[in-house]
Amino acid sequence: MTEAHERYREPRQGEQYCYVTGALVFDAPDVIDWLSRNAHVHTDAAGEEDLGNIDYLVNEDGHWRAGGDWGEVVVDTTRPPRIPLDVTQDA
Helix, strand or coil: CCCCCCCCCCCCCCCCCCCCCECCECCCCCEEEEEEECCCCEECCCCCEECCCEEEEEEECCEEEEEECCEEEEEECCCCCECCECHHHHC
């Protein structure tokens, strides 16, 4: 999370950046096209499962393209995606 975000905090001990758990949610997608997938699960410094970051999320001609360590996907939907964050991590 960057300093520009309202929920930014200083990195915790052992962290390089401010991390927060969230989910990328597409409500009512019409088509989901996985261009590539990586099922490899990483373990973070706390020993928890980490599927990686969302490195990009862009709208291209009405299609949402997202990608990261976990792969790349194109989603057709009339609704913009939501990114709910885990509010229990603010402490």
